[in-house]
Amino acid sequence: MKRVLIVDDSVVILKQVKIQLARHYDVMLANSGEMALQVIRQKRPDLFLLDIEMPNMNGFELFKKLKMQPSLYGIPVIFHSSITDADIQQQCIKLGAKDYIIKPTYPDVLLYRIALHLQLSNYLEKMEETVSALSGIMTESFAELINFRYKMEGHSERVPKICALLGRELMKQNIFSTELTQTDLNLMVQASPLHDIGNITIPDKILLKQGPLEESERNIMKNHCTRGAAILNHFSRRCPNQRFFQYARQIALAHHEAWDGTGYPAGLKKNDIPVCGRLVAVADVYDNITSERVYRSRLNHEEAYKVIISEKGKRLDPQIIEAFEKVKDEIEIICL
Numbered sequence: 001m002k003r004v005l006i007v008d009d010s011v012v013i014l015k016q017v018k019i020q021l022a023r024h025y026d027v028m029l030a031n032s033g034e035m036a037l038q039v040i041r042q043k044r045p046d047l048f049l050l051d052i053e054m055p056n057m058n059g060f061e062l063f064k065k066l067k068m069q070p071s072l073y074g075i076p077v078i079f080h081s082s083i084t085d086a087d088i089q090q091q092c093i094k095l096g097a098k099d100y101i102i103k104p105t106y107p108d109v110l111l112y113r114i115a116l117h118l119q120l121s122n123y124l125e126k127m128e129e130t131v132s133a134l135s136g137i138m139t140e141s142f143a144e145l146i147n148f149r150y151k152m153e154g155h156s157e158r159v160p161k162i163c164a165l166l167g168r169e170l171m172k173q174n175i176f177s178t179e180l181t182q183t184d185l186n187l188m189v190q191a192s193p194l195h196d197i198g199n200i201t202i203p204d205k206i207l208l209k210q211g212p213l214e215e216s217e218r219n220i221m222k223n224h225c226t227r228g229a230a231i232l233n234h235f236s237r238r239c240p241n242q243r244f245f246q247y248a249r250q251i252a253l254a255h256h257e258a259w260d261g262t263g264y265p266a267g268l269k270k271n272d273i274p275v276c277g278r279l280v281a282v283a284d285v286y287d288n289i290t291s292e293r294v295y296r297s298r299l300n301h302e303e304a305y306k307v308i309i310s311e312k313g314k315r316l317d318p319q320i321i322e323a324f325e326k327v328k329d330e331i332e333i334i335c336l
Helices: 011-021 033-042 059-067 086-095 107-149 155-172 182-194 197-201 215-222 224-238 243-254 275-289 301-310 318-334
Strands: 003-007 026-030 047-050 077-081 099-102
Touching: 003 011, 003 033, 011 026, 011 107, 026 033, 033 059, 047 059, 047 107, 059 077, 059 086, 077 086, 077 107, 086 099, 099 107, 107 182, 155 182, 155 275, 155 318, 182 243, 182 275, 197 224, 197 243, 215 224, 224 243, 243 275, 275 301, 275 318, 301 318
Parallel strands: 003 026, 003 047, 047 077, 077 099
Antiparallel strands: none
16 A cells, blocks of 8 residues: 655644545654654655645755655655645745645545556656666666776676675665665665766876875865766756666765764765665775775785674664674675
8 A cells, every 4th residue: 555644734634634545545644844754764655745834844845855865756745735826836846846736625636636646656666667777787887997997897796786785684674664665775786886986087196006195195086976976966967857866976975974974075974874875885895895906905705894893883884784794695705
């Protein structure tokens, strides 16, 4: 049964609309924007029905927060408000809402509009899977060219395989259940080879240097995250409905952020770092330290495992490291 999240500060409206929808949908309720954000951490809805005029966080502010999360990007949002002003309705559509319904609403009309948008959303999701599969093939080829140029052969093949293993283990344990559906994991895995795309903007004398980098060189090297995100943002703007590019951009930007806030480029901390960035960070660190580089020798699996465990709760997400511990033998095989 499809899930509909109704967000309204009126308890009367919440009860009323729930009665109208309960026979057809799994209805979730939130009486504020803050509560809605808490609810979606537990269960991912298939459609949002948002009021506009609410205290603390209004419907527009909540909508913008929802759109910042790639895992929620394709979920249709319908504004459900008593405001009849045409300019407000136009503003909602410009923001990206799928519909605007004036309340009070006839139950049959509300049911029809919700069913219509859910059907359209399902169709678009199937289309996205097809486009993402094609994008994944092109991504692998492009990433392998970059890795070959910078003597990192196989890196773009191993990182997605490690991400897939970790993601499946996390899903098995129902961790990150709203951010990590099978569709989301597929998109993350397909986008992960592009995490270092920003390296094409870094001078060869730094990227291929055989020895430790100077402080100034390290600072230039760190720019590959923001530059990679900028490159992918260009594709994202051209294909605004493709979550593949949304994930690719977030991964490029966030895969060097650290759980304890000591990473870069933004110094994000804990859950402020997107799940896709935290997942790729673990895969990237492991594959890097078990591979030969121009500036150092590789570690064997046991040595690398100790490094990964030592970074639990520091650089790396502790829950993802717990998943890593469960699948470490399979990861070792990938990187042989």
